[in-house]
Amino acid sequence: MAMIEIRHVSKWYGEFQVLSDCSTEVNQGDVVVVCGPSGSGKSTLIKCVNGLEPFQQGEVIVDNISVGDPKTRLPALRARIGMVFQNFELFPHMTVLDNLNLAQIKVLGRDLAAAQERSRALLKRVGLEAQAPKHPGQLSGGQQQRVAIARALAMDPIAMLFDEPTSALDPEMINEVLEVMVALANEGMTMMVVTHEMGFARQVADRVIFMDEGRIVEDATRDEFFGSPRSERAQQFLSKILRH
Amino acid sequence: MHYHWNWGIFFEMSPEGTGTYLETFVWGFGWTVATSLSAWIMALVLGCIVGVLRTTSSPWVVRIANGYVELFRNIPLIVQMFLWYFVLPELVPVGIGDWLKQLPDAAFYNAVIALGFFTSARVAEQVRAGIQSIPRGQRAAATALGLTGLQTYRYVLVPMALRIIVPPLTSEFMNVVKNSAVGLTIGLVELTGRARAMQEFSFQVFEAFTAATLAYVLITISIVLLMRWLERRVAIPGFIARAGAAH
Ligand SMILES: Nc1ncnc2c1ncn2[C@@H]1O[C@H](COP(=O)(O)OP(=O)(O)O)[C@@H](O)[C@H]1O
Ligand SMILES: [Mg+2]
Numbered sequence: 193m194a195m196i197e198i199r200h201v202s203k204w205y206g207e208f209q210v211l212s213d214c215s216t217e218v219n220q221g222d223v224v225v226v227c228g229p230s231g232s233g234k235s236t237l238i239k240c241v242n243g244l245e246p247f248q249q250g251e252v253i254v255d256n257i258s259v260g261d262p263k264t265r266l267p268a269l270r271a272r273i274g275m276v277f278q279n280f281e282l283f284p285h286m287t288v289l290d291n292l293n294l295a296q297i298k299v300l301g302r303d304l305a306a307a308q309e310r311s312r313a314l315l316k317r318v319g320l321e322a323q324a325p326k327h328p329g330q331l332s333g334g335q336q337q338r339v340a341i342a343r344a345l346a347m348d349p350i351a352m353l354f355d356e357p358t359s360a361l362d363p364e365m366i367n368e369v370l371e372v373m374v375a376l377a378n379e380g381m382t383m384m385v386v387t388h389e390m391g392f393a394r395q396v397a398d399r400v401i402f403m404d405e406g407r408i409v410e411d412a413t414r415d416e417f418f419g420s421p422r423s424e425r426a427q428q429f430l431s432k433i434l435r436h
Numbered sequence: 437m438h439y440h441w442n443w444g445i446f447f448e449m450s451p452e453g454t455g456t457y458l459e460t461f462v463w464g465f466g467w468t469v470a471t472s473l474s475a476w477i478m479a480l481v482l483g484c485i486v487g488v489l490r491t492t493s494s495p496w497v498v499r500i501a502n503g504y505v506e507l508f509r510n511i512p513l514i515v516q517m518f519l520w521y522f523v524l525p526e527l528v529p530v531g532i533g534d535w536l537k538q539l540p541d542a543a544f545y546n547a548v549i550a551l552g553f554f555t556s557a558r559v560a561e562q563v564r565a566g567i568q569s570i571p572r573g574q575r576a577a578a579t580a581l582g583l584t585g586l587q588t589y590r591y592v593l594v595p596m597a598l599r600i601i602v603p604p605l606t607s608e609f610m611n612v613v614k615n616s617a618v619g620l621t622i623g624l625v626e627l628t629g630r631a632r633a634m635q636e637f638s639f640q641v642f643e644a645f646t647a648a649t650l651a652y653v654l655i656t657i658s659i660v661l662l663m664r665w666l667e668r669r670v671a672i673p674g675f676i677a678r679a680g681a682a683h
Binding site: 330 | 573579584
């Protein structure tokens with residue numbers, strides 16, 4: 193069953209076309225990795241999935257709800273889709289625990305005790321139970337990103353979106369974040385992950401999407417993609433990032 | 437220059453018949469504090485609302501809020517005082533106008549309203565700048581969690597912005613106190629007005645204005661200490677502003 197369907201989506205910033213007729217889908221429990229050169233529209237595409245970015249043409253359907261339909265209550269839909277950002281985007285003035293509690297209480301309507309319980313369980317799961325009373329600025333980048341993942345999971349999402357979750361991290365902190373993501377993938381979370389971590393893609397991706405200049409150039413199973421990407425652009429791109 | 441210093445003047449009776457000069461000063465001090473605090477609270481509330489409106493995505497809301505700021509910031513404060521005090525009662529229906537004119541402490545209410553609107557425009561400008569200095573990803577993260585626009589402002593953007601703008605707000609707070617002296621032009625008997633009255637009745641100009649100056653300094657120091665305390669209270673452990681960081 194398709195959890196996320198993207199159908200012929202096009203988007204413009206003024207004259208500039210960021211997305212051109214993008215179509216793909218993510219089945220429930222699948223992990224889809226999105227890669228491609230900088231500026232190719234990867235962030236824009238996944239932001240269309242939870243309606244952070246509007247689009248002018250096409251359709252995005254998440255769990256049978258149309259994101260672009262003006263009648264859709266977007267906050268309610270977004271609450272069910274977790275998102276993790278390159279720069280973590282924890283709320284700096286709140287403790288780690290409050291970062292996790294906030295939307296559970298204000299959006300889902302959980303009471304404080306229930307929210308705390310869920311938050312603590314998730315912090316434990318990402319190995320950061322002891323950091324609950326601290327503020328984000330007191331944590332390392334890797335820790336902050338793990339908190340950000342826990343914050344998204346606290347909403348019990350039906351799918352998770354990741355936008356280059358390890359790109360802002362020092363190399364020695366990348367693995368602690370990837371480990372959490374791999375565990376999540378293995379538990380059957382539906383995930384759409386923009387990343388250049390090809391090790392991660394090899395390990396857990398069901399499919400790999402390659403984007404270039406706003407188009408989905410390649411949409412292949414993992415084995416097809418790493419075996420022999422069909423497009424020359426993807427081959428070039430892969431050879432470049434795999435060398436590093 | 438032959439100036440006859442007489443610090444004892446403060447214990448002499450003022451010809452206004454309201455007690456000693458010292459007592460008139462204490463009352464003046466009280467009116468200055470009351471006017472400034474009331475106007476400041478009004479300015480903070482209105483300034484936050486208008487400042488927030490200026491950062492929304494609705495062009496016409498932004499335009500109206502910008503117009504508000506331009507209006508109240510660019511008309512000289514003294515003119516605004518006159519407009520509220522002398523002109524407004526003539527513009528409204530006669531009954532209301534008469535009621536306004538005979539209101540006890542009308543000068544106080546008018547000074548608070550004029551000063552409150554004037555200062556709110558300046559606070560709004562700080563609030564707008566504060567919100568816009570917050571990295572854009574913060575709003576995206578709050579939105580992605582399902583928070584509504586209002587909730588995003590209430591729990592994420594405004595609390596951060598207010599922390600960022602404590603220093604400029606401190607100087608706006610002090611400006612309110614200084615600007616409250618303009619109230620004397622509509623008959624508010626605040627500190628500066630008291631100093632002028634004492635000068636006119638007793639000719640002890642230096643004593644009068646020394647006392648007023650010391651009283652203003654006292655208020656200013658209190659504000660600085662209060663705001664420093666506040667800044668420490670709301671400081672975020674480990675937070676290094678990455679304000680304006682583009683991503
Ligand atoms: N708000 C915006 N206004 C105009 N152009 C934008 C905006 N956001 C992104 N772009 C442009 O859209 C293109 C795709 O951006 P993005 O989706 O962030 O790419 P990627 O994530 O693949 O690096 C880039 O060329 C970028 O400059
Ligand atoms: Mg990007």
